[in-house]
Amino acid sequence: MIDEIQSLMEQYLQWLKDKTALKQIDKDWVQVTTPHLDRHNDCLQFYIRKEANGFLLSDDGYIIHDLISSGCSLDSEKRKALLKMTLAGFGVQLDGETLILKASAENFALKKHNFLQAMLAVNDLFYLASPYVANLFYEDVVQWLDHSDIRYTPNIKFTGKSGFDHMFDFVIPKSRKQPERILQTLGNPKKNAIEATVFKWTDSRENRAVNSELFVLLNNSETEVAASAIDALRNYDIEPILWTERSQIVERLVA
Incomplete structure (x- = not known):
């Protein structure tokens, strides 16, 4: 592998x-x-x-x-x-x-x-920022985390195997019940953003705990997320979460 x-x-x-x-x-x-x-x-x-x-x-x-x-x-x-x-x-x-x-x-x-x-x-x-959209996707995620009482540290930098630094949006520390959980938001989950996310995770995951998990929150509020994008993330053991289905992971993030 x-x-x-x-x-x-x-x-x-x-x-x-x-x-x-x-x-x-x-x-x-x-x-x-x-x-x-x-x-x-x-x-x-x-x-x-x-x-x-x-x-x-x-x-x-x-x-x-x-x-x-x-x-x-x-x-x-x-x-x-x-x-x-x-x-x-x-x-x-x-x-x-x-x-x-x-x-x-x-x-x-x-x-x-x-x-x-x-x-x-x-x-x-700022992809969703327009005269018709009030909030940024990132801001929506922050509000959801706070409202759900999910503790987190924002904007964490990991150094990858290549020597490059990679920024991730949120990290939820390890608990007795759950491993370290890393959250990345994609306001515009197109192919380029998916590829960049896959690369920075595969490059940096060896420097994290072996059971660390990456969740990618995909914004599907305005447009449908392609099935190929979801499959690409899963192929690299990254868990894709559609924004409209975020309630499904609250218990795993709170624990």
């Missing part, structure tokens, strides 16, 4: 390399096009500039501008705090409306990974 998983991870990393394209757009900036897809099914792009002490990574304001143009207001203090907390988990800063991250030659691979994860996390975090 472990050899099969290792082979799949190596294939995934090779796929990332093969599908990443570089383009010199002027004398200072290089455009990087990745195979990761945003909620429009467009490939995520970011930009790199060489500086005296390393490199500057920038999204050129794409993520924030896209949210605003899609009707997601970032004016409320709650949403500003949520955005800041999400970015801080990856070491990414907000310069006006632009995501930025500084890297050295030594830590470039890790920083680039974290930067992409931050772009994907913010893109997914």
Whole structure:
């Protein structure tokens, strides 16, 4: 089993390399096009500039501008705090409306990974925010956990076998009745988000207790979640939970 998983991870990393394209757009900036897809099914792009002490990574304001143009207001203090907390988990800063991250030659691979994860996390975090939707999916999950008296620690970072850091939304500590339970929310449970979740769990699970469990809360409030997405998670011993069926796991999370 472990050899099969290792082979799949190596294939995934090779796929990332093969599908990443570089383009010199002027004398200072290089455009990087990745195979990761945003909620429009467009490939995520970011930009790199060489500086005296390393490199500057920038999204050129794409993520924030896209949210605003899609009707997601970032004016409320709650949403500003949520955005800041999400970015801080990856070491990414907000310069006006632009995501930025500084890297050295030594830590470039890790920083680039974290930067992409931050772009994907913010893109997914605000997916449901529109003039017709009052709350973010993440906020709904927090309210549900609190209302259900489920104790948790938010925004936990695990280091994977690859050396990359992976953020998970919530961790419920081990109890006498239940093992460690990790919760990940997917407001937009499309193929790209499912693949990223599978990768970060297979990469980091060896550093957790052998019986640790990952639950993925899938938002099906607006659209139906594809059966293939649910099957993909189960194939890697990840438990998918449809948001409309969340009551089924309350006892396992409270214990």
